[in-house]
Amino acid sequence: MPDPATDLAHAMAGAYNAGDMERVIALASQAGDTADEGIQLLLGLAQQATARYGMAARTFRQLAQRRPDVSAYWNNLGVACRMSGDLAAAEQALSTAMSLAPGDADVLYNLGLLHIQQRRWPVAREILLEAVDRAPDVIEARLQAAFACYVCGDSTGQEAMLAGAGDWPGQPGEQALVLSTMLMAQGDPDAALRALARAQLPGGPAGESLRLRITAQRVLLHERNNQLDQARREREQLPLDALEALPPEAGQARADAWRAHAAMAMRAGAHAEAAALYRRALALADDDQTRASVAFALASACDRQGQYGEAWQALEAAHAAQLEIAGGVLPELLAPDSQPLQMAEVDRAAFARWEPLPSPDSRQSPVFVVGFPRSGTTLLEQMLDAHPDFRSMDERAFIHALTERMEQVGQRYPADLATLTGTETDQLRAAYFRMVGRVLPALGRHRLVDKNPLNMLCLPMIMRLFPQARIILCLRHPCDVLLSCSMQPFRSPAFMVLCSSLQRLARGYVQAFEHWYRQVEAFRPHVLEWRYESVVGDLEGHLARLGAFLDIADPTPMTRFAEHARNKRFISTPSYAQVTRGIHPGAVNRWHHYREHFEPVLPLLRPLVDRLGYTL
CATH class of the missing domain: 1.25.40.10 (Tetratricopeptide repeat domain)
Structure with missing residues (x-):
């Protein structure tokens, strides 16, 4: 005799495979309260597919209670609860699913999405990266992992997750918008536009x-x-x-x-x-x-x-x-006495114990452009990039990445710089130039410009790998720097905290320069100070001085930096529009318009202002 329950299950499966979810739900009503496991599963999936998330949660909860050993039921329950807004129940269900299937990529992915919805970004990042590690070809997981990295300020992780994203198939509209934002942030405007063109x-x-x-x-x-x-x-x-x-x-x-x-x-x-x-x-x-x-x-x-x-x-x-x-x-940075800027020092006595190692000469070393953010580093970078002998790579944290590389292999930074062998320093330089090569594959014989303001805090690494490098410290009136930093939407969570108040920002600025001057005293690097206000007043004179410092025979091409910047596809920093307009004095002494807000921090800034040759 035909089995009505079996016939019903077959009919529902046929409707489900045909995409007719409404028919699946209608057929399930015929089973009543005695529906078998297969009928309940199809019903729950159809309810979920038609956004009946509350109903789906009830169905999958019944299944999970019926078969508590099946991870998939808890996983689907977690998804339905998350979509219906019951985040606590979703976390409980997905945690149960995880305990039953610890390495299941689908469960990891759904748990990561839950943590994104909860705004628990570091945990979401870890779990989604693990999901991608388990299922590297799942584009949805890569995109969400990249987004968690993006919010956490993990540019390296974001770029790894989006490798090849320019060739991904079209994404649903919301995801396409997020994808294009991330691709643009990492300097790939063509891929960003393609993501929008392919949006579903x-x-x-x-x-x-x-x-x-x-x-x-x-x-x-x-x-x-x-x-x-x-x-x-x-x-x-x-x-x-x-x-x-x-x-x-x-x-x-x-x-x-x-x-x-x-x-x-x-x-x-x-x-x-x-x-x-x-x-x-x-x-x-x-x-x-x-x-x-x-x-x-x-x-x-x-x-x-x-x-x-x-x-x-x-x-x-x-x-x-x-x-x-x-x-x-980074909730720990919200403490009033936290230090958002990472600073590691080598004193003069420790530097004296470094073993001398073979290293590139100045022309084979990068030109490092450093200084506190918003001090004119982008302007100088575009000047150098306009010269045919140089190539800049936009703002990259490659030197900082090398410090992390040391830590990952069990070496302490900066203490273990003293005991690195020639082979180890060669390997670090090779790792650096591999990262450069992915950005500037045609660098060739051009001299590299590495512009990253906060490389001023990485002087020990620079001096170990490139002791003959020319370093240009960009300076600007401290109060104009602080105002400009306060007006920028930095993506780094640490910089968000640093700039959250003038008091915190001023303290970080002073600490950064005190650190810099201690390191300069220890290492005695080749440094040129490049003062923004002076350049505004005498561009040609300062370019001649720059040319002499860098051994440039003819510095005049650098005067055409604004035209050069207009022809570039992408400049990552907030100065992307300003540098196309050329030198303009309007950025000098802007802080006076906000002097009442600066008054409480002027005593903190005064010693450094005096040292840098400015006035209040």
């Missing part, structure tokens, strides 16, 4: 909303790459009157489009228009990352109009949002 959009209003957001993202990408004509053409697809007519549920699309219009208004000098748009976008921001980004942009627009009180209020909102982000990544 649903039909109906949801698809139209995503289309508008993707168009807005393209505007921002082109503007970020100094491709203003392309940005304007994309902006034409976002008429402001059409944005006003969007339904209330399209708020995210409206806000993204307003931000795109505002960015272009800033480029055109229409700062009041930009500020109005940023204010509207800020009112709709519903997460800390968006809130911080828009508030920083609003502060800049207000500053350009001379509305310094409003600018400072926007900065306070931006830093409050960034502090929330950083607190989820």
Whole structure:
């Protein structure tokens, strides 16, 4: 005799395989409370596929209670609970699934997504990286792992997860937006645009909303790459009157489009228009990352109009949002006495015990451009890059990566620099140039410019590998530096904390320079001080001095740095727009507009201000 339960299960399986989830759910109702395990499983999967997450959670909870030894049931229960908003139940279910199947990549992936939703970024990063290690070809896991690395400031991990992402198949619209943001952050604008071009959009209003957001993202990408004509053409697809007519549920699309219009208004000098748009976008921001980004942009627009009180209020909102982000990544840094900047020293006596080792001469060594962020390092980098003898690689933390490499193999940095052998230093230099080669495969005989401001804190590594290197320390009035840092949306969680208040930032600035001068006293490196204000007043004279320091026969090509910067596809730092305009004195003494906020930190800064030859 035919078995009705078997016939029902077969009918449901057929409907499920055909993608007809509504029929699966309708058929399951015929089984009543006596449904067997297979029928319940198909029902739960169909409920999940049709976004009936509460119902799916009840179904999978029944299955998990029926068969508590089956990891897949707990895993699906965790997914359904997460999607329905019951995060505590989701964590309990996924933890049970993990205990039953410790290495299951699917469970790891879902647990990582849960931690992202909980904003537990470091844990999410670890678990998702493990999921990728178990299933390296699963693109969804790689993308989410990359995003967790992105939020945690782990650029190395992010780039590893996104290796080959330019050739990935199209992603759903939301993921495509995230992917393009990360690809742009790591300096691959072409791949970022391809990710948007391949985005898979649903039909109906949801698809139209995503289309508008993707168009807005393209505007921002082109503007970020100094491709203003392309940005304007994309902006034409976002008429402001059409944005006003969007339904209330399209708020995210409206806000993204307003931000795109505002960015272009800033480029055109229409700062009041930009500020109005940023204010509207800020009112709709519903997460800390968006809130911080828009508030920083609003502060800049207000500053350009001379509305310094409003600018400072926007900065306070931006830093409050960034502090929330950083607190989820590095909560230990929120302590008032924490030290966000990593500093490791070698004193003169310890340096005297270093074994002399063979090393490259100055022309075979990189030219290191260092200094506190926002001191003019990008401007100098573009000057050098404009010269045919040099190639810069944008801002890379390769020297810092070498310190981490030592730690990973059990060597203490910087103490064990003293006992490195010639072979070991050769290996470290080779690792450095391999990283460089991935960014500048055609470096050839050109001299490398390694511009990373905080390499000023890595002098021991530089002096061990490249003791003959020329190092240029960029200087600018400390208060202008601190103001500029305060106005930038740094991605590093440590820098988010450092810049969260002028008091903390001033203390970190002073500590960084005190560290630098102690290390310079110990190592006596070849250093040229490059003072921003002096360059503004006498560019040609300072380029001649720079040419002599670097043994450049003809430094005149460096005067064309602004044109050179305009022709580059990508400049990673916040100065990407400023350097295309050439030298301008408007950045000198900006801090006076905010002097009332600086008064409490001036006593802390005064000794260093005096040492650097500035005045208050």
